[in-house]
Amino acid sequence: MHGQNYSLWSLLKHGFKHHKTWEPAWRRVPLQPSYDVVIVGGGGHGLATAYYLAKNHKVGRIAVLEKGYLGGGNTARNTTIVRSNYLWDEAALLYEHSLKLWEGLTEDLNFNVLFSQRGVFNLGHTLQDMRDIERRVAANHLQGIDAHVLTAAEVKEKIPQLDISRSRRLPVLGASWQPRAGIAHHDAVARGFARAASRLGVDLIEGCEVTGMDIAGGRIKGLQTTQGYVKTERVGCVAAGHSSMLGRMAGLRMPLESHPLQAFVSESMQRVIDTVIMSNAVHGYLSQSDKGELVIGAGIDGYLGYGQRGSPHVIDHTAAAIIELFPQFSRVRMNRQWGGIVDVAPDACPIIGKTPVRGLYFNCGWGTGGFKATPGSGHVFAHTIAHDEPHPLAAPFALDRFTTGHLIDEHGAAGVAH
Ligand code: FAD
Ligand code: PYC
Numbered sequence: 001m002h003g004q005n006y007s008l009w010s011l012l013k014h015g016f017k018h019h020k021t022w023e024p025a026w027r028r029v030p031l032q033p034s035y036d037v038v039i040v041g042g043g044g045h046g047l048a049t050a051y052y053l054a055k056n057h058k059v060g061r062i063a064v065l066e067k068g069y070l071g072g073g074n075t076a077r078n079t080t081i082v083r084s085n086y087l088w089d090e091a092a093l094l095y096e097h098s099l100k101l102w103e104g105l106t107e108d109l110n111f112n113v114l115f116s117q118r119g120v121f122n123l124g125h126t127l128q129d130m131r132d133i134e135r136r137v138a139a140n141h142l143q144g145i146d147a148h149v150l151t152a153a154e155v156k157e158k159i160p161q162l163d164i165s166r167s168r169r170l171p172v173l174g175a176s177w178q179p180r181a182g183i184a185h186h187d188a189v190a191r192g193f194a195r196a197a198s199r200l201g202v203d204l205i206e207g208c209e210v211t212g213m214d215i216a217g218g219r220i221k222g223l224q225t226t227q228g229y230v231k232t233e234r235v236g237c238v239a240a241g242h243s244s245m246l247g248r249m250a251g252l253r254m255p256l257e258s259h260p261l262q263a264f265v266s267e268s269m270q271r272v273i274d275t276v277i278m279s280n281a282v283h284g285y286l287s288q289s290d291k292g293e294l295v296i297g298a299g300i301d302g303y304l305g306y307g308q309r310g311s312p313h314v315i316d317h318t319a320a321a322i323i324e325l326f327p328q329f330s331r332v333r334m335n336r337q338w339g340g341i342v343d344v345a346p347d348a349c350p351i352i353g354k355t356p357v358r359g360l361y362f363n364c365g366w367g368t369g370g371f372k373a374t375p376g377s378g379h380v381f382a383h384t385i386a387h388d389e390p391h392p393l394a395a396p397f398a399l400d401r402f403t404t405g406h407l408i409d410e411h412g413a414a415g416v417a418h
Pocket of ligand 2 (some may be wrong): 079081082083285297368369370414415416
């Protein structure tokens with residue numbers, strides 16, 4: 001993540017040797033004793049929140065506190081699928097808001113986030129899968145989201161490598177297809193938001209873990225950190241799988257479970273797959289990175305935990321599923337496997353908004369699907385913190401839905417089996 005950047009144009013103009021305008025990736029600054037707003041968690045969502053706060057709202061001095069290095073959590077570990085084809089209006093409109101921001105993000109940040117709209121296929125293997133696909137695509141049309149139902153033959157035309165033979169254990173009967181969906185580069189997204197936020201004056205503090213919260217009279221007053229005490233009256237927590245631990249510091253029991261979720265990549269190969277293929281029924285999904293690696297993701301581990309690796313049987317199952325869809329990949333060598341910790345809410349939807357503690361806001365519960373939401377999540381969370389009122393798109397995702405009962409069940413459209 002560290003290093004320096006320069007434009008090709010200025011290099012051509014001035015040459016490498018005499019180049020005078022090297023711009024550091026972001027400003028290195030020490031933690032200050034007080035800030036107007038502190039964001040806890042320097043993943044994509046935290047950095048995006050800080051960027052949109054600084055860009056769109058006048059809230060004074062902002063810091064992002066990150067216990068490790070910027071973008072080193074789930075942002076670094078995910079398989080980068082971006083899409084908005086969710087079922088329910090609340091979720092679909094939020095993810096579509098995000099997808100629209102993705103479409104202009106490289107220009108907005110002046111940093112190439114390598115967003116590639118190569119389309120996403122969600123395969124159906126049973127009659128019930130196909131009924132669910134038809135229902136979701138019909139909902140997407142009403143929401144103004146691009147979506148198509150394809151037959152098996154139409155899928156085969158677009159992905160000739162896919163085995164659609166009826167003799168398969170779970171034959172492909174068809175798919176939903178979102179052409180505007182795709183992938184982006186995980187590190188570039190974190191880096192782009194970090195640089196742009198830093199340029200707007202946000203302090204980005206790495207190696208700074210929040211260890212306690214100072215709350216008096218029902219209001220947040222400051223944070224204890226491994227680099228000392230910080231005074232602040234507005235705190236946004238964006239800590240993904242570690243959100244329940246931050247909640248506990250504020251005396252809140254968050255309705256979240258932390259689960260391992262795994263992925264693995266192959267050796268680099270020539271381009272063989274130019275789209276994204278997902279299947280919840282066989283528990284695997286696949287794309288190919290710009291480096292040529294097959295990027296393969298698994299279903300969620302059933303048990304709870306914080307070990308960033310996951311169970312071997314889950315990844316075995318996924319390898320089998322991918323070989324079932326693409327028998328020719330059985331000979332490809334795999335290079336790396338890893339896990340991240342995702343925070344899953346009971347209705348598979350995020351929690352965005354205020355808490356019972358005044359000035360303390362949470363943005364979490366994105367589970368297996370938060371990468372695609374990075375710009376949208378930061379955008380609506382920044383608004384929520386700045387106005388002390390939920391952004392209209394964030395309002396349905398308030399924490400109090402677990403007491404009012406206004407849950408939004410997105411398990412079916414989560415993209416990853418859980
Ligand atoms: P993170 O990037 O995890 O950032 C949170 C940060 O908070 C971390 O850097 C952490 O160090 C920091 N932190 C935690 N506690 C503290 C503390 N006390 N003090 C200071 N800092 C703290 N989503 C998709 O949309 N598409 C996908 O294809 C996809 N694939 C995935 C594949 C895998 C294997 C995994 C694990 C996840 C996947 N996801 C996907 C989900 C996605 O990665 C997450 O929802 C998203 O990255 C969350 O972003 P974030 O910025 O909230 O979290
Ligand atoms: O939500 O699309 C998704 C997704 C893909 C892989 C993990 N999550």
